[in-house]
Amino acid sequence: MATSIKDVAREAGVSIATVSRVLNDIDVVNEETKKKVVDAIKKLGYRPNIVARSLKTQRTKTIGILVPDISSQFYPEVVRGAEDVSNIYDYNVILCNSDFDGEKEKEYLKVLKEKMVDGVLYMSSSLQDETLDLINELDLKTVLVETKDKEGTLPSVIIDNVKATYDATKYLLDKGLKNIGYIGMEKEALNAWAERYNGYEKALKEANVKVDENLTFFKSLKANTGYEGINEILSSGKKLDGLVCGSDEVAMGAINALRDKGIKVPEDVKVIGFNNISVAELFYPKITTVAQPMYDMGSVAMRMLIKIINQKPIDQAHYVLEHELIERESCK
Known part of the structure; x- marks a missing residue:
């Protein structure tokens, strides 16, 4: 027979209401009594009925995480940082993968609302107005990761992201390169990936180097x-002597294409990636890259979201974490 909340109350020598307050993390219970209840829960192996509890408290201790591409090495590391923090605070995670599909993103947001999640970490391939309107309409507590709405x-x-690719492009310019290309996401997209082109363009213009559209390519x-x-x-x-890429995966594909053409990296063309995924250091040649603090992005966002869920003040609404240019063989 399953253990009930009554059994826990009897074992701890307290009322059912007190057990309920401990389970719902209501601060009025003193530490000594709380310990008795927690010990009784562990001893009896009690697991609260989540559905019944959520109907009463309007909370499920569940957070949705929406990512655009789980096959990318970037997002799992962000999710790992978020999940580690969620575990500390006893929140469960529902992971959704949108496959860069805006309609799928909106459907997932509706599903997460139906699942009564307490909040959402949202990593979007595109922040369209109608998606932002849907978040407001559904009244979903949401923190954006990687991208900021306009x-x-x-x-x-x-x-x-602008400063990051500016730094990468300037690094190549400082090496005396003039014919620097860019491969990445469409520059008109409403996300962080599009901003990376702006940093590339800014660095070239400041160096009085003409932006040549023949040296750029936009897709994914x-x-x-x-x-x-x-x-x-x-x-x-x-002529191409340098290349800034919107991701490390793009850099790997570019290096392979150059190799197939008999063009050497870094001797003939120097290549910079973006993100600093683990494979970047294992690829040949090892890839110079802009490192994003992927784990920290997830953990900071989750801490912020849990504070918002619990109606506690947050230190700031928008965090801009530090990036780092890591030099490896693809530019030496």
Whole structure:
């Protein structure tokens, strides 16, 4: 027979109401009594009825995490940071993968609302107005990770993507390179990935180097985009001596395409990636990259969201974490 809340109360020598207060983390219970209840719960192996508890408290201790591409090495590391924090505070996680599909994102938001999640960590491939309107309509407590909405209405945890690719491009310019290409996401997209092109463009303009559209290619952050991009750039007949990529996967595809053309990295073309996923250091040549603090982005965002859920003040609404340019063999 399953253990009930009455059994816990009897074992701890307290009322059912006191056990309920401990389970719902209501502060009026003193530490000594709380310990008696917790010890009784452990001894009896009691597990509260989550459905009944959520109907009473309107809380499920569950958080939804929405990512655009779980196959990317970037997002699992962010999720790991978020989940580690959620475990500390006894929250469960529901993970949703949108596959870069805006309609799928909206459907998942509706599903998470139906599941009565307490909040959502939202990593979006595109922050369309109608999606933001849906978040407001559903009244979902939401923290953005990696991307910030244009009005800054939702709390967020990001890096300065413009500054990051500016630093990467300037690094190549300082090496005396002039024919620097860029391969990444469409520059018109409403997300952090599009901002990376802006940093590249800004660095070139400051150095009085003409931005040559023949040296740019926009599609996705996958490795095949890097491969296709190099073939497209080289087919224009333009000289290429440096390349900034929107992700490490793009850099890997680009390096493979250059290798297939008999072009050496870094001797002929120096290549910089973005994110610092683990494979970047194992690839040949090891990839110079802009490192995002992936784990910290997830953990900071989750701490912020849990504070918001519990109606506690947050130190700031928008966190901009530090990036780092890591030099490896692809630029030496």
